[in-house]
Amino acid sequence: MATVSARNPADRLTEEQVLLRDTVRQLATERIAPRAAEIDRTATFPEDIRQLLAEQDILGLPFPVEHGGVGGDLLTVCIAIEEIARACATSSLILIVQELGSLPLLLAGTPAQQTRFFPRLASGTALAAFGLTEPEAGSDAGALRTRAVRDGDTYVLDGTKRFITNGSVAGLITVFAVTDPDGPKHRRLSCFAVEVPTEGFRVERLEHKLGIRGSPTAELAFEGVRVPAANLIGAEGDGFSIAMATLDRSRPGVAAQAIGIAQGALDTAVAYARNRRQFGQRIGDFQMVAAMLADMDSQVEAARQLLYTACLEIEAGGPEVARWSAMCKLIAGDTAMRVTTDAVQVLGGYGYIDEFPVERMMRDAKITQIYEGTQQVQRLVVARALLGRPGS
């Protein structure tokens, strides 16, 4: 009887994806990793890495081929993010946010809008940012206050956005604003493609952060910013659902970043445990250290396999997209925090100083439990998928 052979696990990736993974890994090892410590120390946006990712067509991965992109699916984008994050979390955010900021246009933009905006985003000439969060609206995304008032052929935007990754270096920001203040909470918002710089737009300040220090996190002021009505993405009132659909597709990117950071820390811990000798033997030969490394490896692989499945489920559509997206970000973020903390422990005193990258990775890992929805929000999304909304 002919046996049905089990698929080689590596076959979950297509040949192109394996090739991309290996290419990005080599690029990250040779060109990005050597810059990572300095990017962190100087907290400066790595313009050279942005150019590198643009030249190598990596920033084009999320965009359709007809607009100058590479047409990569979600898993392909995540594979590239993981490999960059393994070397430098800040650098991986350039790709993550290029996708995040563009997703409203990818999901709900008209062909005319896509033709206008995608070529420069796909080539990396312009960077994108995602303008949802405000000082008083973080987890409660529906509660934002920035206003957009129609005036002839334009909308006039007034308000403040906070914690906007790449907000100070972006050329295009997808901004969410209230168009119907008296409407039902989740129909109040609309989404706009805002080209910057423009009159009335200001970068108020950049945050000083624990990790991802080279990635500018900006507070942005909009004071009477005029946006052409042609830049409204979707219909008036669609803003909240566009934001949620965007996050459903972007959270796997954060999961991929978390897995990359964790893998980078594990690689360092394993190399250290092989070489460092105490009491006359390699520290990896002590069972307590060996067990830590085995747990770390298992957890990283489990998170990666969940991410791969989540990407395939999300691409296939279906009613559980939000659940898959939240689950993979939840598991990967918690894995990254645990694994990087353990990596610091394996290196002992050397883990705590910047001679090795694991202290940076531990600091970088923390944000993956916070942004694009806190871990508490991810749990809420998963729980609602199980139980329905409260009172239902």
Ligand code: COS
């Ligand atoms: N996709 C499509 N529609 C969605 C959705 C999703 N993933 N999640 C919710 N909706 C819809 C609901 O179906 C509901 O529609 P109806 O009013 O027609 O029934 C509406 O949106 C409101 O849903 P809900 O009541 O669940 O909204 P909440 O205000 O309770 O908010 C959470 C839900 C907390 C999940 C949402 O606000 C959220 O994701 N917050 C985190 C925001 C975030 O990640 N910020 C980081 C920004 S990027 S750094």
